[in-house]
Amino acid sequence: MGIQMLKNTLAEYGWIAIALHWLVAVAAVGLFVLGLWMTGLEYYDAWYERGPDLHKGIGVLLFIAVTFRLVWRWSNPVPRPEPTHTAWEHRLAGIAHALLYILLFATMLAGYLISTADGRPIEVFDLFAVPATLSGLDNQEDIAGEIHELLAYMLIGLTILHTLAALKHHFIDRDRTLTRMLGCSDQSTQP
Amino acid sequence: MRKRTAHAIALAAILSLPALAPAADYVIDTAKAHASIQFRIQHLGYSWLYGRFNQFEGTFSYDEKNPATNKVEVSIDTASVDTNYAERDKHLRSDDFMDVEKFPQARFVSAKFEDxxxxxxxLTGNLTLHGITKPVVIAIERIGQGDDPWGGYRTGFFGTTTLKLADFGITRDLGPAAQEVEFMLSVEGIRQ
Structure with missing residues (x-):
């Protein structure tokens, strides 16, 4: 049976959880690439202003999405681990997932502290603005900038490990770890 | 023993004598911010962008009657650049511009004072910025001098100079109208 429900069950992820997972994945990786690219642009590049505006706007929206994702996770049953997974695999995955959330929030928070260091708000696509809260600390924009970059690299590093683990489960262990998150797992065909 | 005492007295007497040409030594009043290093650069050729260095310190010697002995020394904390926009200041501190981690200090030491x-x-002197030392020429105007109301004596100047960014190895392209930075230096010294 395919996945038809919105909410998670003990056996499957629902569509909302699946959509949020991939949305956050694409946005986070996209922001990383955009961040690397935009900081190398020449002053006269058409994207010199547009790139950072986009980066900040998407960043704020991602913050909302990740927050909603956590709320959704806590208000849904968490699918049971695959029966073939060992206890230590399950524990390690749990730690990695928690770290991914922590790094996501910490990276976004550090980014927010760069742009709001002088009290300016962050404009989100002319839709709304996020006001500054903590501002005016000594060298705030520099320190927050270095932390933001470091955390982003850590987040992407862990994302790569997370991806490799999923691929290992799919191609080597041949279990449902990845297909469950793609919404195309068919429980009956699995051992 | 007696000889050494005599020497010491003579030395003390010489040291306490006023110098023949008493160039007065001043400390620039950065403590109470009666001095500023401001700059402006064209933005795209359409407007002036103003900024300043918030932290610097310096001293000068000034003697109207013997201007050849006049001299100035100022050191600037490059990380204190402030253009009223944190993201731009962060960029100016980065290695795209002043690379303040590597070159935390800029320094001006005068060489010649032409009255x-x-x-x-x-005023001609050497400016070290971004690790590169180049001569710069500052046009100076004395604004005024005299006793202050709190028992001190002050002399103040205004100076302007123009730097080419590329001369100091700052080669990031900000456009043809933004090759040079104008400096406006306001300096009030308290006589020591």
Whole structure:
């Protein structure tokens, strides 16, 4: 049976959880690439202003999405681990997932502290603005900038490990770890 | 023993004598911010963008009657650049511009003071910025001098100079109208 429900069950992820997972994945990786690219642009590049505006706007929206994702996770049953997974695999995955959330929030928070260091708000696509809260600390924009970059690299590093683990489960262990998150797992065909 | 005492007295007497040409030494009043290093650069050729260095310190010697002995030394904390926009200041501190981690200090040491009369002068000296030392020429105007109301004596100047960014190895392209930075230096010294 395919996945038809919105909410998670003990056996499957629902569509909302699946959509949020991939949305956050694409946005986070996209922001990383955009961040690397935009900081190398020449002053006269058409994207010199547009790139950072986009980066900040998407960043704020991602913050909302990740927050909603956590709320959704806590208000849904968490699918049971695959029966073939060992206890230590399950524990390690749990730690990695928690770290991914922590790094996501910490990276976004550090980014927010760069742009709001002088009290300016962050404009989100002319839709709304996020006001500054903590501002005016000594060298705030520099320190927050270095932390933001470091955390982003850590987040992407862990994302790569997370991806490799999923691929290992799919191609080597041949279990449902990845297909469950793609919404195309068919429980009956699995051992 | 007696000889050494005599020497010491003579030495003390010499040291306490006023110098023959008493160039007065001043400390620039950065403590109470009666001095500023401001700059402006064209933005795209359409407007002036203003900024300043918030932290610097310096001293000068000034003697109207013997202008050849006049001299100035100022050191600037490059990380204190402030253009009223944190993201731009962060960029100016980065290695795209001043690379303040590597070059935390800029320094000006005067070499020559040419009195042009009427309080005007031309000050030549070496500026070290971004690790590169180049001569710069500062047009100076004495604004005023005299006793302050709190028992001190002050002399103040205004100076301007123009730097080419590329001369100091800052080669990031900000456009043809933004190759040079104008500096506006306001300096008030308290006589020591």
């Amino acid at each position: 042009k009369g009427d309080g005007k002068a031309v």
